[in-house]
Amino acid sequence: MASPTLIELAQKTRQGARQLAGLTTEEKNQAIEAIAQSLEQATPEIVAANQADCEAATAAGIAKPLYHRLKLDETKLKTNIAGVRDVQKLPDPVGRVQIHRELDEGLVLKRISCPLGVLGVIFEARPEAAIQISTLAIKSGNGVILKGGKEALQSCEAIVKAIRQGLSQTAVSPDVVQLLTSREETVALLKLDPYVDLIIPRGSNSFVRFVQENTNIPVLGHADGVCHLYLDESAEREKAIAITVDAKTQYPAACNAIETLLVHRSCAPQILPPVAQALQEKGVKLLGDEASVELLGIPAATEADWSTEYSDLILAIKQVDSLEEALNHINTYGSKHTDAIVTENPQAAQLFLNQVDAAGVYHNCSTRFADGFRYGFGAEVGISTQQMPPRGPVGLEGLITYKYQVTGNGHISATYSGANAKPFTHRDMG
Amino acid sequence: MASPTLIELAQKTRQGARQLAGLTTEEKNQAIEAIAQSLEQATPEIVAANQADCEAATAAGIAKPLYHRLKLDETKLKTNIAGVRDVQKLPDPVGRVQIHRELDEGLVLKRISCPLGVLGVIFEARPEAAIQISTLAIKSGNGVILKGGKEALQSCEAIVKAIRQGLSQTAVSPDVVQLLTSREETVALLKLDPYVDLIIPRGSNSFVRFVQENTNIPVLGHADGVCHLYLDESAEREKAIAITVDAKTQYPAACNAIETLLVHRSCAPQILPPVAQALQEKGVKLLGDEASVELLGIPAATEADWSTEYSDLILAIKQVDSLEEALNHINTYGSKHTDAIVTENPQAAQLFLNQVDAAGVYHNCSTRFADGFRYGFGAEVGISTQQMPPRGPVGLEGLITYKYQVTGNGHISATYSGANAKPFTHRDMG
Numbered sequence: 086m087a088s089p090t091l092i093e094l095a096q097k098t099r100q101g102a103r104q105l106a107g108l109t110t111e112e113k114n115q116a117i118e119a120i121a122q123s124l125e126q127a128t129p130e131i132v133a134a135n136q137a138d139c140e141a142a143t144a145a146g147i148a149k150p151l152y153h154r155l156k157l158d159e160t161k162l163k164t165n166i167a168g169v170r171d172v173q174k175l176p177d178p179v180g181r182v183q184i185h186r187e188l189d190e191g192l193v194l195k196r197i198s199c200p201l202g203v204l205g206v207i208f209e210a211r212p213e214a215a216i217q218i219s220t221l222a223i224k225s226g227n228g229v230i231l232k233g234g235k236e237a238l239q240s241c242e243a244i245v246k247a248i249r250q251g252l253s254q255t256a257v258s259p260d261v262v263q264l265l266t267s268r269e270e271t272v273a274l275l276k277l278d279p280y281v282d283l284i285i286p287r288g289s290n291s292f293v294r295f296v297q298e299n300t301n302i303p304v305l306g307h308a309d310g311v312c313h314l315y316l317d318e319s320a321e322r323e324k325a326i327a328i329t330v331d332a333k334t335q336y337p338a339a340c341n342a343i344e345t346l347l348v349h350r351s352c353a354p355q356i357l358p359p360v361a362q363a364l365q366e367k368g369v370k371l372l373g374d375e376a377s378v379e380l381l382g383i384p385a386a387t388e389a390d391w392s393t394e395y396s397d398l399i400l401a402i403k404q405v406d407s408l409e410e411a412l413n414h415i416n417t418y419g420s421k422h423t424d425a426i427v428t429e430n431p432q433a434a435q436l437f438l439n440q441v442d443a444a445g446v447y448h449n450c451s452t453r454f455a456d457g458f459r460y461g462f463g464a465e466v467g468i469s470t471q472q473m474p475p476r477g478p479v480g481l482e483g484l485i486t487y488k489y490q491v492t493g494n495g496h497i498s499a500t501y502s503g504a505n506a507k508p509f510t511h512r513d514m515g
Numbered sequence: 516m517a518s519p520t521l522i523e524l525a526q527k528t529r530q531g532a533r534q535l536a537g538l539t540t541e542e543k544n545q546a547i548e549a550i551a552q553s554l555e556q557a558t559p560e561i562v563a564a565n566q567a568d569c570e571a572a573t574a575a576g577i578a579k580p581l582y583h584r585l586k587l588d589e590t591k592l593k594t595n596i597a598g599v600r601d602v603q604k605l606p607d608p609v610g611r612v613q614i615h616r617e618l619d620e621g622l623v624l625k626r627i628s629c630p631l632g633v634l635g636v637i638f639e640a641r642p643e644a645a646i647q648i649s650t651l652a653i654k655s656g657n658g659v660i661l662k663g664g665k666e667a668l669q670s671c672e673a674i675v676k677a678i679r680q681g682l683s684q685t686a687v688s689p690d691v692v693q694l695l696t697s698r699e700e701t702v703a704l705l706k707l708d709p710y711v712d713l714i715i716p717r718g719s720n721s722f723v724r725f726v727q728e729n730t731n732i733p734v735l736g737h738a739d740g741v742c743h744l745y746l747d748e749s750a751e752r753e754k755a756i757a758i759t760v761d762a763k764t765q766y767p768a769a770c771n772a773i774e775t776l777l778v779h780r781s782c783a784p785q786i787l788p789p790v791a792q793a794l795q796e797k798g799v800k801l802l803g804d805e806a807s808v809e810l811l812g813i814p815a816a817t818e819a820d821w822s823t824e825y826s827d828l829i830l831a832i833k834q835v836d837s838l839e840e841a842l843n844h845i846n847t848y849g850s851k852h853t854d855a856i857v858t859e860n861p862q863a864a865q866l867f868l869n870q871v872d873a874a875g876v877y878h879n880c881s882t883r884f885a886d887g888f889r890y891g892f893g894a895e896v897g898i899s900t901q902q903m904p905p906r907g908p909v910g911l912e913g914l915i916t917y918k919y920q921v922t923g924n925g926h927i928s929a930t931y932s933g934a935n936a937k938p939f940t941h942r943d944m945g
Contacts, residue, residue, distance in 0.1 A: 103846075103870055103872070106869065106870075107866075107869045107870065167849070179671065184748065186883065186890075186891055188585055188889065188890070188891065192880060192884075194890055194891075196647065201903070214854050267620060280910050282902040282903075283902070283903070286537035303901075303902075303903050319555070321925075323925070324924075324925035327843040327925055327927050328925065328927060330927075331927035331928055331929050332927075335927070335928050335929050335932065336928075367702050416533075434922070436537075438920050438922075439536065439537045440533055440536075442533070442632065443918065444918060444919060445919045445920075445921065446918055446919070446921075447920070447921045447923070448920070448921070448922040448923070449922065449923045449924055449925055449926070450622060450921055450922070450923030450924075450925070450926040450927070451923075451926065451928050453927070453928035454618065454622075454926070454928055455919070455921075459618065459928075459931070460618070460919070460940065461616055461618065461635055461941035462618075462622075462623055463940065471733075472631055472632060472633070472733075472916055473712075473713070473714070473733050473916055474904065474916055474917060476916055476917060476918070477918070477919045478919075486902055486903055486904055486906055487904060487906060488866050488873065488874060488875070488876055488883070488906070488907070489874060489875045489876070489890070489906075489907045489908075490875075490876050490877070490878070491875065491876075491877045491878070491880055491884055491885075492864070492868075492877070492879065492880070493876040493877070493878070493879045493880025493881075494754075494879055494880075495751070495753070495754035495757055495758065495879055495880070496880040496881065496884070497757050497758060497760075497761035497762075497765070497880070497881045497883070498761055498765050498884055498889075499761050499764075501889070502765065509889065509891065511822045511891035
């Protein structure tokens, strides 16, 4: 499926990445500084290329929110270049000794963190994604094949040209950052199993789902973010109001905003009307189950609402008879992203944190904290809702794997087998 | 694709597993002890069921190695019951605090290890796999849906009956261990994405490949084990002989046995003849590239040999001009399982350990050490050759994921956004 040219490009990236994997933290940071300087020098070209992209998009009748994402003026570029320099300060995730164990005298096992290899990153409009992800890839020792949205083509070309120019004067080969430009190449990239180790899609839910369904390469990301807030029987009124309003309205398009509010039936008459009023004052459209429709005089929610991510000022409300019903609802309709409980009852909180199967389980705080920067990771590569690690907000750690190194002095397994088997010492060396 | 009965069974397993996830180490160990006692009591039934399986298999003309795997006599069962009790001693992988960080005063982030959920384990002949994996699943807080080979049907039924009987007197629901019996159910199990979190296939390479290609559920395992040994220019003769013989002949059917021997051209005339002689004395059939055919008078290897896992006393030999050529060969034909170098040159060793992209990279020791027990993990769930963790030999850790818990006291994200944003403290709490 992939053209010979694309395979060759992928092989070059792989080769560059192998060499990058062996560089020191200092060499990688020098390369990142060179990128920052090169982007500074190329600012006029990048801004002009973006101007051209924006004009073409305007002529094609691009939607306003998309236009804002596409737009990359000098100020925004400056912020992004500052972001590049910030990555220098992040600790190097490569070369950490995770296990160090003597298996027997002179036979030593080490588990050491190392780069994944080559990343395939497919993003929609925002051209600055090319800057962020290239820098994080280099810091973590990985090569990266980028594919931007077609609206951002000229911007991405100018950015990647500057990045590669910067790298050309460093220990890092410019081959580690590549740009694909056609849609055919995107599809082909998803089939490049032997050359690409991780796909990171950045875009709409349907786009991420398309990627997940069309590749055998591991995908870091999430399609849906159907997050819940549950107001328990003993929820404190003021906390319930503040957290609900924040979780729904602080940034409704975010994946960690809530879509469904569950309320214990016994406290609904007291707590739900003021919560609803506060939401409505913020312009939130409410939908409800039968009891909530009756209580609040709002339109009815349908079955489909319980699994819908509105990404907008809309919230579905449901009353439940028990914490167990809330848990069942969340574990049935949730997307394993982030779910929260408001309660003053520590047993209820503990049960919720234990039994909700999600990357993030929160007590008495807003779901909006689910974010790599807020968690203190220094960077966010994506948020994963899969079951296996890495899960939740993923920092540089998500671009890293490990290998087992065993060094001996002629040690063979026969020594440790059979009737006179020598025992292993299995002594941790700290 | 899955029948309503199968979905119902999977849901029951999930429900049992949710409850299991919240139990203490002591409760899980009591359940494991109950399994051991129940298997002891049911020994006559299990041995009789296995006898019946063996007779049916013999009548059907089963191959001898397969028969040996199928056979489960009282002695073998006793060993397995002792293995069950050993699992009690393993540290509980659940509930470990991996990150503990104050985000701000009163707002605390914890990353805590937790069970994956439900495992789907498909194994071929060996019925005792049902015992081992059920015990490890319970220790790690997971439910498990088992599917054994059809030859082992009666044995598996007797074993699972005993396990469930044992569990019925404990805090762990018998529903957490389920047995499927038909081949149709195997295929359906692979499609149970919402109910099964990890598939563990145990069987031949082609069987594992079939599983990998027919499911979207993560698979823990490996299809191929094409391991290499490279004798570098400065390899010491005695180490080279001992390690080559051990890595090829100590257990040739193992996935960590070598299939290809690479030798630096400059030392081949000195080192290869004695190595070849030692191998031939152990009955190893050698195949060679042109230079090795000439040197040793052995049959020629074809291109296909470089990617073949013989799982038998056959070894392909190739001479290379440099360490770089050896690295390229391994990174091209290898299966990322385990590869080793024999050398007295520390720089060469370091380059090899850095640049070979495999779960195991070894220096001056046999590839046969690639094993969870030998690494000191106490148990081995499988060996993974994928790029992302868990990689290499995987112990109980492979059945575990984590979740982020955030607890606050009414904290909302608006406080930390905008012009007067409060900074996070991001203080690690050790």
